[in-house]
Amino acid sequence: MSTDSNLNEAEAREQLLDLAADFYDQFAEGDVPTMQIPTRTKSNIEYDEDKDVWVYGDRSSTRSAKTVSGAQKLLKATYTIDFLAQQLEEDRSSTLRELYYLSESWDLDEAQFNTQDESNNLIEDLEIVSEVKREDFHMRPEESGAKVMGPLLLREQTRRGDREIHCQDDVGQGGYQIPNNPDTIEFLDNDADFVLCVETGGMRDRLVENGFDDEYDSIVVHLGGQPARATRRLTKRLHDELDLPVVVFTDGDPWSYRIYGSVAYGSIKSAHLSEYLATPEAQFIGIRPEDIVEYDLPTDPLSDSDINALESELEDPRFQTEFWEEQIELQLDIGKKSEQQALASRGLDFVTDTYLPERLTEMGVL
Amino acid sequence: MSTDSNLNEAEAREQLLDLAADFYDQFAEGDVPTMQIPTRTKSNIEYDEDKDVWVYGDRSSTRSAKTVSGAQKLLKATYTIDFLAQQLEEDRSSTLRELYYLSESWDLDEAQFNTQDESNNLIEDLEIVSEVKREDFHMRPEESGAKVMGPLLLREQTRRGDREIHCQDDVGQGGYQIPNNPDTIEFLDNDADFVLCVETGGMRDRLVENGFDDEYDSIVVHLGGQPARATRRLTKRLHDELDLPVVVFTDGDPWSYRIYGSVAYGSIKSAHLSEYLATPEAQFIGIRPEDIVEYDLPTDPLSDSDINALESELEDPRFQTEFWEEQIELQLDIGKKSEQQALASRGLDFVTDTYLPERLTEMGVL
Numbered sequence: 001m002s003t004d005s006n007l008n009e010a011e012a013r014e015q016l017l018d019l020a021a022d023f024y025d026q027f028a029e030g031d032v033p034t035m036q037i038p039t040r041t042k043s044n045i046e047y048d049e050d051k052d053v054w055v056y057g058d059r060s061s062t063r064s065a066k067t068v069s070g071a072q073k074l075l076k077a078t079y080t081i082d083f084l085a086q087q088l089e090e091d092r093s094s095t096l097r098e099l100y101y102l103s104e105s106w107d108l109d110e111a112q113f114n115t116q117d118e119s120n121n122l123i124e125d126l127e128i129v130s131e132v133k134r135e136d137f138h139m140r141p142e143e144s145g146a147k148v149m150g151p152l153l154l155r156e157q158t159r160r161g162d163r164e165i166h167c168q169d170d171v172g173q174g175g176y177q178i179p180n181n182p183d184t185i186e187f188l189d190n191d192a193d194f195v196l197c198v199e200t201g202g203m204r205d206r207l208v209e210n211g212f213d214d215e216y217d218s219i220v221v222h223l224g225g226q227p228a229r230a231t232r233r234l235t236k237r238l239h240d241e242l243d244l245p246v247v248v249f250t251d252g253d254p255w256s257y258r259i260y261g262s263v264a265y266g267s268i269k270s271a272h273l274s275e276y277l278a279t280p281e282a283q284f285i286g287i288r289p290e291d292i293v294e295y296d297l298p299t300d301p302l303s304d305s306d307i308n309a310l311e312s313e314l315e316d317p318r319f320q321t322e323f324w325e326e327q328i329e330l331q332l333d334i335g336k337k338s339e340q341q342a343l344a345s346r347g348l349d350f351v352t353d354t355y356l357p358e359r360l361t362e363m364g365v366l
Numbered sequence: 367m368s369t370d371s372n373l374n375e376a377e378a379r380e381q382l383l384d385l386a387a388d389f390y391d392q393f394a395e396g397d398v399p400t401m402q403i404p405t406r407t408k409s410n411i412e413y414d415e416d417k418d419v420w421v422y423g424d425r426s427s428t429r430s431a432k433t434v435s436g437a438q439k440l441l442k443a444t445y446t447i448d449f450l451a452q453q454l455e456e457d458r459s460s461t462l463r464e465l466y467y468l469s470e471s472w473d474l475d476e477a478q479f480n481t482q483d484e485s486n487n488l489i490e491d492l493e494i495v496s497e498v499k500r501e502d503f504h505m506r507p508e509e510s511g512a513k514v515m516g517p518l519l520l521r522e523q524t525r526r527g528d529r530e531i532h533c534q535d536d537v538g539q540g541g542y543q544i545p546n547n548p549d550t551i552e553f554l555d556n557d558a559d560f561v562l563c564v565e566t567g568g569m570r571d572r573l574v575e576n577g578f579d580d581e582y583d584s585i586v587v588h589l590g591g592q593p594a595r596a597t598r599r600l601t602k603r604l605h606d607e608l609d610l611p612v613v614v615f616t617d618g619d620p621w622s623y624r625i626y627g628s629v630a631y632g633s634i635k636s637a638h639l640s641e642y643l644a645t646p647e648a649q650f651i652g653i654r655p656e657d658i659v660e661y662d663l664p665t666d667p668l669s670d671s672d673i674n675a676l677e678s679e680l681e682d683p684r685f686q687t688e689f690w691e692e693q694i695e696l697q698l699d700i701g702k703k704s705e706q707q708a709l710a711s712r713g714l715d716f717v718t719d720t721y722l723p724e725r726l727t728e729m730g731v732l
């Protein structure tokens with residue numbers, strides 16, 4: 001997949017239309033039209049040791065027009081390709097939800113989507129088969145609200161012209177809002193030493209109020225829970241293009257470790273885009289189970305689902321390192337979890353005066 | 367409550383310390399310390415017909431140090447006042463969640479909060495009794511992610527100095543991020559004819575992509591679901607200070623009507639702040655049940671909880687108008703609900719070319 005570079009509208013359009021042309025050729029040769037799609041389940045995900053990311057394995061399934069349901073899927077694909085091609089021609093964009101509703105305006109009832117899952121899945125299928133990213137189809141996600149604060153000057157290409165924005169001097173306390181497609185951003189200049197991805201809004205606001213980004217020349221990226229594709233893409237670009245170390249700062253529970261995992265290694269759902277979205281060099285700064293012990297943080301007991309999630313992480317190749325095995329086993333042992341903001345129990349400045357500087361020094365980032 | 371003006375740090379601090387001084391005086395006079403707090407339940411909420419907002423009624427309860435639990439509540443209040451007074455003196459701020467954790471660092475175990483609900487409620491009590499708003503205590507909410515796009519030039523006072531930002535020319539596609547305390551904003555100039563508050567991110571992005579804010583001189587405020595206090599406050603200020611009509615555009619279901627209700631009339635939880643947060647002149651633009659019929663929108667069936675919510679809205683004085691009774695009864699009759707983005711079933715431009723302009727003309731806004 002040509003994930004490293006961006007396709008322009010014409011290229012993306014062509015690769016999509018090629019798919020429809022395949023159906024046409026199959027018809028012309030008297031064959032029943034089919035489409036090959038990699039199996040997108042956990043059993044067909046492989047961890048690529050060289051690239052340190054998740055990718056799909058060799059298994060694939062065939063959608064064939066031989067059956068009514070297969071034919072209907074290909075019909076829907078064709079209508080969707082037609083819509084996307086038109087959207088690209090007009091330099092428009094739309095959300096996944098709009099596509100679902102829009103299908104109601106299609107003349108053939110059989111081509112309309114029954115659920116949004118169906119249209120979402122089709123878009124992911126088309127991404128994989130056409131080797132065009134959703135962003136290059138101009139399909140937008142629902143907004144994520146993620147934002148950036150730090151010593152970074154960028155140029156964003158908007159529909160209303162280019163905007164040059166410094167992510168400290170030209171923004172309010174709320175920071176710079178990451179656009180749906182961060183590949184419209186060009187990095188112009190920066191004084192940053194590293195990128196700090198932060199899970200919660202409360203902690204992000206704490207760091208900004210305490211001037212952490214300014215004092216430590218850090219680009220603070222707010223993840224806002226499980227990060228959107230746009231946020232992961234921007235993080236990867238900051239790492240690759242500006243050669244900045246990336247550290248991830250989350251709550252200390254298994255769900256937050258998955259947030260780290262999705263920044264660093266990608267997710268099963270978007271394994272076809274791991275090279276475009278994942279930053280395998282990203283390091284996990286905390287909250288670590290060892291922090292809960294060392295700093296005597298306020299905790300909650302692990303629930304059953306927390307314990308299950310931790311145990312399944314022990315089986316997950318992304319977490320099969322000495323560091324993670326030690327931390328996860330410690331956590332299962334103490335039976336507790338802590339939030340980022342629990343650091344406030346040591347005072348509001350503890351996180352920026354002590355916790356982060358010490359840990360960053362230990363990790364060799366400072 | 368002095369909700370219309372902002373207190374400076376010294377004034378807020380003084381009003382807080384006065385509360386603690388009351389306890390001191392009660393002790394000095396040999397009385398058992400007490401605190402009077404309006405009862406904050408649905409039964410003590412009144413609709414103020416003159417001001418068109420919800421306010422608390424006359425009922426109040428007394429917290430007295432006569433009982434152990436009452437004494438403990440006053441102790442927690444005293445520690446919290448001490449923390450807030452120090453925070454104001456240092457011109458710092460913190461989140462509600464940080465306060466909860468921070469209490470673990472207090473020397474007296476009995477003063478520590480057991481749950482975050484407890485500390486949240488205490489802050490609301492202190493707001494009411496001290497007549498100082500949470501924002502003036504410098505207590506921040508968790509971020510809301512709400513944002514603004516439109517022909518508005520503003521100056522935001524940040525901890526790093528003032529920032530002049532035009533909410534079209536100086537921001538990316540993502541718009542201007544509303545800060546936690548929008549009273550740090552000064553409106554400098556605008557070319558706006560009205561304010562359009564939009565529930566979902568997908569629709570907000572549609573309006574921005576279609577250039578609706580530009581073509582119709584509209585300030586588009588993204589609510590992001592149930593709007594945060596900051597978003598409601600900013601909306602009210604745009605209305606009051608710039609004399610702009612406000613219209614609210616949400617999904618067509620009972621939960622979204624409540625979003626409209628909270629923008630227009632305030633909520634039970636923050637009835638003590640209605641005058642500061644509510645915009646009674648805000649009008650509801652849609653999605654209306656009549657739109658579902660007229661435009662034959664894609665729908666979902668009403669669930670039992672939808673039906674209950676609609677029926678309870680019929681009992682709610684905020685919705686006891688001819689308009690709402692007609693719409694809610696129609697909705698119960700057709701048994702269906704629709705989302706904003708369902709308008710895409712008539713094409714991606716239908717909302718900006720037809721739906722909104724027609725409705726705004728009908729409402730006398732355009």
